[in-house]
Amino acid sequence: MRNLRFKFTVLSSVGMLFYAIPKANYMIKHKDRYTFEERYAYACKMANRMRRHARTQSHIYGLENLPLDETYVLYPNHQGKYDALGIALSVTRPVSVLFEKKQASRLLARQVCGLIEATIIDHSDDRDKVRAIHRATDHVASGVNYVIFPEGGYTDNKNTLQEFYTGCLNVSIRTKTTIIPVCLYDSYKSMNSDTFEKVITQIHYLKPIPYDEYKDLKKPEIAALIKGRIQEKLDEIEAGKVTGDYVTLPKHYSIKQITSDK
Secondary structure, eight states: OOOOOHHHHHHHHHHHHHHHHHHHHHHTTTGGSHHHHHHHHHHHHHHHHHHTTEEEEEEOOOOOGGGGGEEEEEEEOHHHHHHHHHHHHHHSOOOEEEHHHHHHHTTTTHHHHHHHHHHEEEEOOOHHHHHHHHHHEEETTTTTTEEOOOOOSSOTTTTOOOOSSSSGGGGHHHHHHEEEEEEEEEEEHSSSSSOOOOOOEEEEOOOOOOOHTTTTSHHHHHHHHHHHHHOOOOOOOOTOOOOOOOEOOOOSSSSTTEEEEO
16 A cells, blocks of 8 residues: 555645644643643644545544543554544543554654653553553543553554554553543544545444443453444444434534534
């Protein structure tokens, strides 16, 4: 795959680079002058511009499953470059991300990671993986909602689930926070394909798994529980049995402006 769609998205966003990157770098360097919410909002404005250039819209289901008064960790399946952006744009409270080192080193991704205070993880270094999980745990313990991809990375897996790694579950276990499985569908088409037609992805926030429900389970059992719920939703989508209302992303990003679309 030549990944032509992502290259086109980057090239069509060149104009944004001249003003967005310097401003993002300034905000990262002077964090004391901006709240986390302000930096997060600017990161999402950058991400939303990329989404629009990628001709992508998302149908978002299950926002009612996101707690309003407690910290949680989202565990989605992983398909491509749009995954974290789609989630960040669709939630109604800021989230940070456990971000793979190679992906985080790219232009724009580096700025977004800095703005949302993402935790960078090097999957090729076992010691760094442990340190990264500790850093993410500290963030969640301080009240930051988090996105962690239990598959670690993506290949050309599209809507097929990969192996789930259990080490990342320590973040939830140690902080005793609610787990929310997230099912992404057709997310890879946004920035990991060679086509140029309009893309509609699906983001499903599934039934929460509170600490009391998983506290007596071993990590492989928790992983199987999360994976099972995501696979169940994937099967439902493939069978054309998705029901319920969804919302779509607005043209211009605002964390308060996700619009109803029934």
